[in-house]
Amino acid sequence: MADSKKRILIVGGGTAGTTVAASLMRHSGGTQLDVAIIEPSEDHYYQPAFTIVGAGAYKLDKTRRKQQNLIPRGVEWIKGKAASFDPENNSLTLDSGAELNYDYLIVCPGLELNWDKIEGAAALGTRGVCSNYSSEHVEYTWECLQNLKPGAKALFTQAPLPFKCPGAPQKIAYLTADYLRKKNQLEDSEVHFFTAGPAMFAVPFFAKELDKVAAGYGIDVHFQHNLVAIDADNKRATFKVVGGDNEGETVVMDYDMLHFTPYQSPPQAIQSSPLANEGGYVDIDQHSMQHNKYSNVFALGDAGSTPNSKTAAAVRKQSPVVVKNLLAAINGDALEAHYDGYGSCPLTTAYGKVIMAEFTYGGKVTPTFPLDPSKERWINWWIKVTGLPMFYWSYMLRGYEWFFKHNTSYVEPE
């Protein structure tokens, strides 16, 4: 057992930082901890609901809570940003210039949205240009949907990986198509989905189902197309073809509504630190969540190098692993907890319908409930809109995420 109080700094108080701090306090099992979260924002958003806010099925107010009220009891909130890291000397510097020391460090500052990597992206929030990735402008997506006139053309784009939530860029395309169908406008409208990737989804089991969903709406899917520029005045979007026979070509499309996904990356302070791997992520072991070089550093959430889908669902499974292994490290025990790569993406294929995509490393399908995971279900919509937000605020952010297990025994049909 460790004999003195250990100083633990957590960088980032979003989904991962708040969850892991609450978990540490709840499960420390007598180990003396002095925990602080470094977080600059006053507000904490439940980002997974942005998809349904953009579709007019959820209020933005319900996604936002004051950070102050979420910091777990006994945890100090250091309001600021980590600006640089010196892991050789167990210290970091804040943007204020203050230097902080730690015994153990947990790094979870999420992903940054690099809006300016797409020319003309400053038009966001005006002239039919929208994105559910922006808390400031997510309600404008719903305005754009309502403004679509008969015969309109709506474009949806998916950036190259990494980006938060593998399904988010296409979920809003399905909800838009369903909205148009309900208004009897779908047949004379055009809906296009442009993705930088070569398939609808990285897990073939779900990609197959999503191909059918897109075809059912008559959505034109354009693989390996990257959005590079937006001309909002003339309502034209420019794409670069990034693979296949036409690689290198430029495609220009006019539109009435353009929903786009910004490029995303770990924060600059991480990328330029000794903690980063070549890709700029915090370089951790994909099972133990411990840093590959600095044994007193752990990471989780979107900024970690683990090759899972960047989701809050993944954080739910990573947090207990970080807590168990960090406590083991403090107590000089072996690190036995193991993250299996779990991620989940509730794919909103229509209003009232969701395919619940749950999977682990290697694309293994692992549904929580013993139901065929390829099917669109109303109950999954209820889980997305009501169950998961409730679980997030009342259980996960309070450190109770350990008690929810998922089933890994599903056998995929041949």
Ligand SMILES: Cc1cc2nc3c(=O)[nH]c(=O)nc-3n(C[C@H](O)[C@H](O)[C@H](O)COP(=O)(O)OP(=O)(O)OC[C@H]3O[C@@H](n4cnc5c(N)ncnc54)[C@H](O)[C@@H]3O)c2cc1C
């Ligand atoms: C449109 C959209 C739809 C999504 N849909 C789903 C879904 O259906 N299901 C699902 O599970 N997930 C979904 N997600 C993804 C989910 O929200 C993220 O994966 C999750 O929030 C990651 O947690 P995190 O703590 O790593 O990052 P975040 O929750 O983003 O938190 C990072 C925190 O770090 C802080 N920070 C940044 N830089 C620094 C710094 N230098 N120093 C200190 N603090 C810093 C930030 O202010 C922020 O509060 C969606 C996300 C979006 C945007």
